[in-house]
Amino acid sequence: MRGLDVAKDEVSPAPSVAAPPEGGRRIIAVGGGKGGIGKSLVSANLGVHFAAQGKRVVLLDADLGGANLHTCLGISAPERTLSDFINRKVETLDQLVAKTSVPGLGLISGALDFLGAANPKYTQKLRLLREITRLDVDYTIIDLGGGTGFNILDFFLIAHHGILTVVPEPTSIENAYRFIKAAYYRKLKTAELAYRLRPVVEEAMADRGSAGMRTPADLVRYVEEREPEGGARLRAELAQFPLELVVNQCRTREEHQLGPAVSDACRKYFGIPMRFLGSIPYDDAVWQSVRRRRPVMIDKPEADASRCIRRIAANLRSGSELLERNGG
Numbered sequence: 001m002r003g004l005d006v007a008k009d010e011v012s013p014a015p016s017v018a019a020p021p022e023g024g025r026r027i028i029a030v031g032g033g034k035g036g037i038g039k040s041l042v043s044a045n046l047g048v049h050f051a052a053q054g055k056r057v058v059l060l061d062a063d064l065g066g067a068n069l070h071t072c073l074g075i076s077a078p079e080r081t082l083s084d085f086i087n088r089k090v091e092t093l094d095q096l097v098a099k100t101s102v103p104g105l106g107l108i109s110g111a112l113d114f115l116g117a118a119n120p121k122y123t124q125k126l127r128l129l130r131e132i133t134r135l136d137v138d139y140t141i142i143d144l145g146g147g148t149g150f151n152i153l154d155f156f157l158i159a160h161h162g163i164l165t166v167v168p169e170p171t172s173i174e175n176a177y178r179f180i181k182a183a184y185y186r187k188l189k190t191a192e193l194a195y196r197l198r199p200v201v202e203e204a205m206a207d208r209g210s211a212g213m214r215t216p217a218d219l220v221r222y223v224e225e226r227e228p229e230g231g232a233r234l235r236a237e238l239a240q241f242p243l244e245l246v247v248n249q250c251r252t253r254e255e256h257q258l259g260p261a262v263s264d265a266c267r268k269y270f271g272i273p274m275r276f277l278g279s280i281p282y283d284d285a286v287w288q289s290v291r292r293r294r295p296v297m298i299d300k301p302e303a304d305a306s307r308c309i310r311r312i313a314a315n316l317r318s319g320s321e322l323l324e325r326n327g328g
């Protein structure tokens with residue numbers, strides 16, 4: 001049964017969100033391919049920030065194996081979790097939204113029972129992805145688990161903003177590239193199916209060595225040369241890849257300056273833009289607030305980390321305005 005689901009997953013990836021939902025609703029996914037790098041820090045505090053600005057926000061803990069966002073927000077393990085949706089005990093996600101101490105900020109808790117729901121079946125996942133796009137709020141912020149499995153990538157790819165969190169360590173940067181690469185090929189697959197480009201993409205992959213193709217950007221050029229119309233659509237689709245970058249736990253000036261270099265390398269290699277949203281310092285206020293089970297923006301609003309997260313939120317919003325002006 002599981003084998004079948006996996007096979008289906010490979011031929012028909014989840015559809016991407018073609019246009020933003022009405023009313024400027026935004027889905028933000030926070031990933032990074034690794035645990036302990038600040039995904040929950042960024043998700044929870046962006047949520048707190050937007051809610052404080054009067055927006056309606058739902059945080060969705062999609063770390064299906066290690067959900068702990070409720071602890072970051074100081075609430076005990078909620079009665080209902082995503083498992084109840086996956087197991088069809090409830091039909092809509094809004095039935096799962098728990099109140100937090102912050103007005104306007106709700107939480108949908110992740111599935112705590114790892115065995116039951118960490119591998120939702122393909123149809124269950126599609127149902128979940130569809131419901132996420134229907135949530136009637138201004139911001140849905142998805143806190144993703146580590147790794148680069150299809151389940152994680154598909155959450156990332158339905159978002160309008162895919163925030164990649166990294167820390168300034170070679171292993172984390174490496175994981176981030178691995179994550180982008182996996183997400184990129186997942187996205188490519190959706191586009192190649194939609195534009196009937198599979199044969200030429202396969203040909204390109206087979207030809208890789210002799211055609212001098214070294215990067216995914218080269219692959220798109222190859223396709224474009226052979227199938228100009230489909231290739232152009234493929235390029236346009238990939239240009240909408242919702243990639244944004246946050247560098248967390250910076251201790252030195254050099255580390256704070258790492259962001260532009262990483263996003264530049266990504267643009268050259270993948271041929272897709274990655275917007276650098278800002279960096280966050282390593283700040284004692286962060287781990288102290290985690291021990292107090294309060295988001296740092298509430299615990300210490302004037303801490304450096306809180307200030308930096310506010311700037312990241314502002315950069316994110318200016319990106320939303322750009323998206324709206326470009327009609328998508």
Ligand SMILES: Nc1ncnc2c1ncn2[C@@H]1O[C@H](COP(=O)(O)OP(=O)(O)O)[C@@H](O)[C@H]1O
Binds near residue numbers: 038039286
């Ligand atoms: N900027 C920071 N400064 C100090 N400690 C941090 C910072 N970011 C994260 N941490 C510490 O790392 C831990 C893991 O962060 P978390 O956001 O839970 O990571 P993830 O969700 O990626 O697994 C936090 O509990 C906190 O103690």
Ligand SMILES: [Mg+2]
Binds near residue numbers: 039063
């Ligand atoms: Mg986390």
